[in-house]
Amino acid sequence: MTTSPSTRASLPGAPETDRLSEGPAREGLSRPVAALIVAGVLGTSAVLGRRNAPDPSHPKTRRWYKRLDKPDFTPPDRVFGAVWPVLETGLAVGGYRLMRAPAGPSRNAAVGLWLLNTAMVGGWTELFFRKRALETSAVAAGAMVVTGAAYVATAAKVDRPAAGLGVPFVAWLGFATVLAAGISRRNDSRR
Template sequence: MSDAKTTNSGAGLSRPAAFAIVATVLGASAVLGRRNAPDPSHPGIRRWYKRLDKPSYTPPDAAFGAVWPVLETGLAVGGYRLLRQPAGAPRNTAVGLWLLNSAMIGGWTEIFFRKKALGSSTVASGAMIVTGAAYVLAADRVDRPAAATAVPFVAWLGFATLLAERIWQRNRDVKDVVT
């Protein structure tokens, strides 16, 4: 990859515009995720989640709170870097996939925690692996460091999909509306 693909020629979005877009997109995803979090501010969701039969390798709740800020920071840096690159089909494809993945993060929490649709959330998580990998590949064509920032996200999605599938399998008898 040439250095031209890892530096901004000045034809991309301005720093303030790129920052504003990243903050808005990831902020909206975080708000949606927070709205569905199984924490003390959402006692019904928390009770439901605590009652699920989960595999032994389920991380403690605190681990999720530690992992997601790191993953979202990577997505923020990657999105910012891409938005600063010159516009064109490769950049636009990568940005579109970045937007899609950002939306899917918040959407997944809605499916799993709010709707309690364990099977659908597993399918959505699997779809996120595909779109996440596509994002990494598309970003790599435009800005290798931006692509690298999303690799941990895709790796986490692999683990999260396995976890979602096991939770679904272990709780097939749990009614989706139990709170």
């Protein structure tokens, strides 16, 4: 029996077809796999961030950070502690939604940019808090604004809610870049 692509798609057990290619539809990752990837990536980033946090469990880092000459608009520590979980939740949900979307060039590019941005968050804490490379960390923060905006723009082609969840991240990165540049300028000789 010969069947057309549209008939094949309606047969029980037949794969769905992609209307553009009339071939099998490319599905996104399964829920458990997408969730595991998101948890692994953000968990790794969180471990790096935690390892470098200027909190009481890292007294040398805390003392160094407290001694820095910071701009007047520097938020209190508790604001950072409140903002990052919200941003990371948005990144987690956005990344999960993208990984569940059908595979394709735009989806793959958006996932790649999501991975890059989550890695850069952990890398930034290494530069700023561990290596105390203030100027380099300010440049890295600016680069994160660019890659974050690229993530949002690319994700919007695939899943608008995922892209929307990345907007606060990019906005915070913009603020963080100005703050990091200010700290770098005020402390160029301190390490």
